[in-house]
Amino acid sequence: MEKNKVTVALSGLNNIDSPGPGIPVIRGLKESRRFDVRVVGLAYENLEPGIYMHELVDKTYKVPYPSDGVEPFLERIRYIHEQENIQVLVPNFDSELFTVMKSEKILQEMGIRTFLPTLQQFEERHKSNLPEYGKKYGVKVPFSEPILSFQEWLGIEEKFDYPVVVKGKFYDAYIAYDREQVSIYFNKIAAKWGLPIVIQQFVKGTEVNVVAMGDGRGNTVGAVPMRKTYITDKGKAWGGITLQDPEMMKLTDKIISQTRWRGGMELELIRTAKEELYLIEINPRLPAWVYLAVAAGQNLPEALVSLALGQEVKPFHDYAVGKLFIRYSYDMICDLKSFEQFSTKGEL
Template identity: 55%
Template sequence: MLPSPVSDSHLPTTDHPKRRCTVAVTGLNAIDSPGPGVAVIRALREAAEFELRVIGLSYEALEPGIYLHDLVDKTYQLPYPSAGTQVLLERLREIHEREGLDVIIPNFDAELPNFARLVPRLEALGIRTFLPTLGQLEARDKLNLRAFGEEHGLLVPRQRPLHRADELAAAAEQLGYPLVVKGKFYDATVAHTLEQARQAFHQLSAKWGLPVIAQEFVPGHEINVAALGDGQGGTLSAVPMRKLYITDKGKAWAGITLEDETLLQLARRFVQGTRWRGGCELELMRAADGRLYVLEINPRFPAWIYLTAAAGQNQPAALLRLALGLPVEPWTTYAVGRMFIRYAWDLITDNHEFHQISALGEL
């Protein structure tokens, strides 16, 4: 399977003047457990039809994307999601008054409910998004995933929500060891003993809150699919990737695109069943008997999303077109065997830049 040319029906390269667009992107923490923001921006920068001004939206002063000035033109800090929608709206209004935002692309699970609630008010300001609805977010939530799988014929490992550490023993008796202990938004630990499970529970609850989720361990090969839904049940893009190297945090440090119609069908079934709107990632496990289990469905682009652009389906650029109300036709082909290998390097910046973002909330 070869990559399809990027045609006018997908992401046009045109002789007409480029469309100017100011797009704000979150998720700039390009660390060992990276956010998707930097990869999203890299893909957006390759959309030849746009002349982009990219505004970074950060939560911490040490998010590396803040200082990647070849990718990010200006950065503003946002209040943490726990501050609520009104505080977020006020900050976005301030930024919009200065920058004239056309589109915002949020990339963190924890911030998406606030942004989804604000969609009508953002549109009133002239800021566009292309986000899943609150109902769609709830349908694929970790706590509801098992029921969703049963409704739509998807295999999901057995799981139990945990509100207290003393519930772990009963969960382990039901689900067995190894036991996967998962945070409400992020992170997971494979526990082989009750003591390990308790330690994971306390760490994850302190970081992400309650409930913590105990999930049945399914041995096999990890596979991920990045997909883009049009909000009407149609899948505009789906690119499967097998992890070649996984960090101790469970993050893919290397991966390769796969040719597998079963994976694409599963992604289409999810998008159709939810009428998914925007980007998402299906985290899957292929068991020894070949069956595919859905471990998680992340409601935004994954950190490896630039691989979709490299494989011929630039999902972030397509989402930008959708947010602007421009047409996007479904892709049918992509490059199989295209690999990514993540690497770490030392980004050098000046101390005054760090102090400026820390003290003033912008850089």
């Protein structure tokens, strides 16, 4: 079967100890049976490893931070689009999604397709809104409260039992065992990601995750559950194994059908000793471990591009159980000239 040529621009090239999803998504696209993909990388920093992975990324451009606003982002994308004729844009960071979703119609007029959650879907699954989300959709979630100051915590502290989890609105989560630790983590996360900070009741159990894709009409395109086998001090999976788990699959289908989720997602769950599943977070995009799903037989990055292009996608029904991923560090050697070129010209 002849593959269709398609140009996909994507971010998340920071393949470091807390990796972005960009490189795993690209690996999935490069293994596509449907597409011959030209990959255009979008980078924020000069030392994102993906910039220099020329076997995976064909060309990379520097882009402004999402915090700079919609206009600088669109101006840069227009320039890149003139050079590359982007057909599909895949943002891989939570912090970019709002900017890209707000720009969806303008991007479409330019000829650039996306396949993202709606603003309502994005907003209602925020960590600060999770208790309401749980009530609305009948999903168990740990008790939590958003706070805007440490003083506010002192006023609600008695509602919680230690330990608690202190979470940033986009990233970072720390387990705090006393008031002093809450103060330290509050300041640390607020300085990096802003407010609010979410305090969540710690639920003891095994951390399990699902990567999934919704078609926007209530159907699950694909879903693969896994258990983390090795977790870094930042709470990131450094190893994981695919599971056969009907309850996790049932919960995923329930959430996607009720919310009519559009695009990739990751469910972060805790299974307690009583075999109860608690939803602790919904990440509104494909996670950094998505290549495990590809290896298990569900090429979700390929499905995402197909859906963005308006193509029919048959749902995946099977995946290989017992597939294991193990991350590793790798010293990539680059020339200073390449670094200098990207630093000065903003493209490589």
